[in-house]
Amino acid sequence: MSVSTEVRPSYRALLAVEGLPRLVVSMLLARTANTMVSLALVLFALERYQSPGLAGLVTFLSLFPGLLVSPIAGALLDRHGRTRLMVVDYVVAATTLALIVVLGATNGLTEALLLMIVTVQSLTFPLSTTGARTLFPLLVPRPLWERANAIDSNGYVVSSIFGPALAGALVATVGSLWTLALTSALYVVAAAVTVGVRDPLGVVPHGRLLADAWAGLVYVARNPTLRGLGISISTSNVAGGLFYIGLPVLVLSRLGGGPAEVGQLFALSGVTAAVSVLFIGRIGTEGRERQLLAGAMLVVGTGYAALTLPGWAARSRSRCR
Template structure:
């Protein structure tokens, strides 16, 4: 057995031992001189540690981002709510196709679940700037939970005619800008600017992750239980998201005239007169027309050409989400400043190429390649779009400007779903060609119309 041999040097120096040793070795006068030097050295070491800690905190990293108070809860509630939203979108399409046998009703239901909310988004933005974001975000999550539960109950009771379905989804859409804009404007308010790319990658991946689990879960639930029962799951998830979001830190950035409609109008004027936001509104909305058409065309293509079912459709969207998740995380490390027009145009063109390949899809391999390409384009598209809008929007206008900008950018999607509902029953290929034309047009606008440098909008952007 090995004996314990005392070390020749202590593992750490005790101040009291040092004092005794120095006093005995050098005397009081020399000791106090050494003590002064020791204290100075300690001060220098502490200052160096403080500087290193500050540098570490300033260094862009996901760890630094999640150390900010409130960010973990914000991301958790966001992920849950967006997963519920992704599930709901696909369940509504599958419900309309199975219950009513009509791509037109599927397209119309999707259109009405989005378009009315886009129309009232200037008012939603003014409310966010006036009354704070957290409470209104929670309100939207609660409305979603109640509405989805109602749709599920009526569907089970076989008491959901088309007009009632359309009325409920229309009412639900009116509050959705409160959460979509509210969450997105909380990130640049809570997060310092040097972490914006990281925050935007997480924001984008909120959609990407939800697009992994949401559609796959929705497809599986519809295949196993039927669409009415499946609606109760996103309803429950929305309720949990609301509970997590209650009490989130919400720094005040109020800027209002005292009149709600006047503030909403000023937000709309701000975006229309802002060179960057105006270019994004036109280019992204054109590209989203293509996405809306493809969203309706893909399930019909899977049903009619590939012999798939609802679970198959959900798995395809999940594949898009997995690839998109990785693409966004990697691209979140790239600085987009000065190259925004290139990245946006390239990403949109990549989506157009994927749409073109879908025309020739007659087997599982090619349609999987299509979805993987769409996921790959998500990285540069989302991170660049979110960051350029943050950089070029004044903080006091975040609520109104973001609500209007996001609404205009997304306006093409419900238009695309309505067009898809009308064209897909006639020809899937023609519908996809129209989608490609929308994408190409959007890429051209983003490349040539988006200012290369920051251009101030009204109000001092």
Template sequence: MERQNSYRGLLKIPNLLPLILTATLSRLAGRTFILTLVLFVLARFSSPVLAGWLTSAAFVPGLIVSPVAGALLDRVGPTTALRIDMIASAVFIAAISFAALADWSSLPVLFILVMLYSLTSPLGAAGTRTLLPRIVPPQALDRANALDTAVYAIVEIIGPAMAGVVVAWIGPETAMSLIAAAYAGAAICLSHVQRLPGLASRKTSFLHLTIEGIQMVARQPTLRGLAISYSLYQLTWGALYVAVPVYVANRYATAVASSVTGLLWAITGIAGGVGALLAGLMRTTGRERYFMATGMVLSALAAWPVSAEFGFGGLAIGLILAGMMSSPIDVALLSMRQRCTDPQQLGRIMSISMSLNCTGFPLGSAIAGMVITKSLSATFVLAGIASVAAAVATVSIPTDTAPPA
């Protein structure tokens, strides 16, 4: 009973604690990297447009190769796939740091290294959530999902705050080396997780596995609906990740602005943590669309007018509200996606659907980088409209959540 009804009992499940530590360190590194990258570009090139495009470059290549990553997850197993991502991420971010410190970080070099970093990211994003159902008993899976979401909320608290404070203290170039060290630490924690083999047949070609994964996601109505609705919702966060640092930079000196930006994202993460704890106490099964749509509408109001039209205090309140809504949305999304997934095809479906779900973030960053040069307020309006569209798309998702045949 304890294993099913308490987080303490949940952590007694073999392999779960080191996996949670791995996820915490890698997600912390990833979140810190994105904001550090924005601050790095603003400091070195003074260009919001470049900040938006480089943020997109940290996501788009990974989204494109996600079907291949999913096939790799099912072929080599989630533990090995996760290890590949942790090591590759550490190497490429360390290279960005070295190039910056050596004054070799021209735009082509920076774009290449950021895109290389992106290529293995689907392995890390889907790897943890592919491992969870394989190491956690079915009766404890809902609680494990809530814990996983809470970990993500903790990352939202620590990551941006760390990025802002560390960049202000030692500069973005050195901050990159600390991010690389966090990825290396995640790889060390992962060594304590049992290596689980891939479930895909070795007799099936890698190309066939990749194509099959795309077909499975394309044919599942709920997964298709989630890809549309959640990607629209992520447009909001992609726009905010560019708009908030620019908003703050327009009001404070560079060094102070970095710290203030980090603190704003920290309070957003705290709100997300509260939302995750509340979401863990709710039974969302069968009501996922309601939870998601409600959270998206409130996120739209948080982006505009609250964040944009009521000064710095309004920005802080808007981010708190948006952060609090993000966790119930994520918990409901994860529940729907897992109930639509055949366990034998988990790696491919998780990698492809998660990548599709997140396509809005880089697009939102890129659009915000262009719109913000004309009007900062219009960027927040864009973020709000995206969440409203996401809510409409969510209520249109079919209710049938049976796994694909």
């Protein structure tokens, strides 16, 4: 990693870093596809099988198996380079979605087969998510790290704005299968763009795969800071996953809304997050990370709790109509 104390922190200097613009483009395409497929699969399960339980299980299996193998994914990224394994994940995602589309169109997609396919897709998911995030500090000089982190975080925000809105609108107009097909095409484009991203480390010296993965897991478990981050962020992500299932079910079954309204609500949450991400990127966070993380989680939790207040659903139903 190159470190230069002469670099003046600015977003212009950040975008001048070799390889970073291509990484940002591929990241945005892939993350937009991720948010699209998350919502599209939920709506697909609700539409075809009329089962909120199945929709929840689809979402669970699209994430949890990947979390289990994430230590191995980290070791693989070090062994074989981030760029090529990111491409592998995008190709797997595009292929599995195309398979769902073909089987769904020919009425050959059973519930069990759908669950198997999303499980396979989940296994490579950490390769791109971890690979992209760890490329930023490798490409970017140390003085630009906070702005790079803002760009990285805003990539999630931008995708959370456009992905659900686009997925909801497409499901409402052309159906869930066509939406999944277009999402598959987005992954193909993301893979093509990622091919040209340089990996500064390439392949590094390594030992046995499982031993390296276990060593990384033990290191995280023994480090108080990393252990705390793992527990708190994982718990927060569980809440976010529950909300991602609960909101579509609430809108479709209780409020009388449609897929477009679901997408618009998720997009609205992304718009509000965009402002905060850009603001945080311009201030110093060093030494205040714990307070900022805890405060953000409390604010999000308060928002979730507000949805349970008596009378909220009735007022929202009248607005939807």
